[in-house]
Amino acid sequence: MFVLGLQGSPRIKGNTSILLSSFLAEAERLGAHTQNLDVARMNISPCQECGTCEKKGFCPIDDDMQQVYPLLRQADIIVMATPIFFYGPTAQMKALIDRSQALWSLRYVFRLMDPGRKWRQGFLLSVGATKGKNLFEGTTLMAKYFFDAVGASFDGALTYKQIEGSGDIKKHPTALNEVKEKAKALVTPFLNRTKILFVCTENACRSQMASAFAQYHGGDKIEVDSAGSAPANEVNQLMEKAMKEKGIDMAYRKPKSIEEAAPFGKPDLIVSMGCKDVCPQFPGVPNEEWNVPDPSGKSIEFMRKIRDDIEERVDTRIGKI
Template structure:
């Protein structure tokens, strides 16, 4: 499981940084993996309205957004932390939000669903210097539609007024309890899931499909991981096409090594699909092998057969949990 933080303030070690760090610390203490994108350090160009995303579901601008799209897809929870600049997010953070139009287009123009759309959550942390009652109206609307674009439900916010000088957030009388309660609430539905690692050789076809189906059909029961004993450079384009036929979006996924995955998360179950003796031993993890042929290099008809067999097995696995 991944909780992704988007640090929207250009100021280091300021009030926004403190608030997000406090939130992520609570998440980590629950045993959950976190990652923070510091927006100010990323090369994120503003949307230039090429409209390629509307037609093809990709953005032609060459910058760091592909990396961020991948993290937005992987995350179970996305947390935006931002100060108020003219009743909304700072320009660099707003650029990231605007560029999420690519994910919106994949969902609403191309009719492709993020495998995690049923369980993905979004949460807002925001603060501003003034006391105005309308201070957070703009950012709440922006967050609502951003989270919808990235296939996350907007689960709420923590907002703080009259936060101006460095250190004001640390002095706030309720912030520690606020963050503790919010983190507990947002994690509650995730922590009882079985953590299952689907493993194959390249992590480009079988294990990717299995983890996507598990997330799609049983994300409330399964925390799906995937890895390969010898990961490929990219996922298989024929696999992407075959999954698109099911309406499941596999864009922005990246092959990972099994060792990389288990170094960050300890699975309860490892289901292998061809990596055989190269799969690592994880103490306490139950091992299971699915006899599935490798569709790499095969035509799409072969890929469809493997896809459909994986789907059936995932449904059976879900029903057994």
């Protein structure tokens, strides 16, 4: 499982960073794959309110946010960490939040379902220098709607007042232990899921559909990934169209190699999509061969037929777990 940290403080190794690092370290200790994005040092421009995301379903600004979108979709848990600046998050974090309108549009304008939305969790870590009664209210509300936009359920927050000097959070009597306990509480339920890796040659069509359907129908008990022995540069556009007809959002999915899938852990089962002689085998891991014809380069009608066949196979396989 994958935990994504969003570190919004411009202060290097400050209190926010310490809290988030503690959370991610505990998640890794438990067996999660983690990634910590230093948002304050990323090139993320503010939203220009151009309206492209609501008209076409994507953000046209070419900056580091284009790297963030896929990670938000891959994550099982997203942890937003920010100090309070004028009763809100930092400007750097706010830019990332605003640019998430592109994901909001896919759900609420185009009415597409992100397969990971059913189980993905979001959590807030925050510190503030003052002891104001409403110090965290604005940021907490913003976090709630940010997580909704990116397809995560808001699981609450750990917030700490009167923390200002660099490293002061280490002097707090309970903060670091509370963060570790929260990490354990959030991560542990994900660890018992069966890991399935769907494999085809290019990871552009069949295995992408299979992984999306598996996430959608069984993400609470299945951890899903897909990969290819010779990954293509991008997913099949006709496949995306066919999946949109089912209401499934395939945005920000990219073909990847077997090696790129490896950090997410050894699978319990490999499902090869009709490429047994090409796709590599994993010693000690059972392999199912589905022998699904490759619809690439074929008609939309054939793509729909393969799509429906894969969904039926996935649904049947989930029923056996």
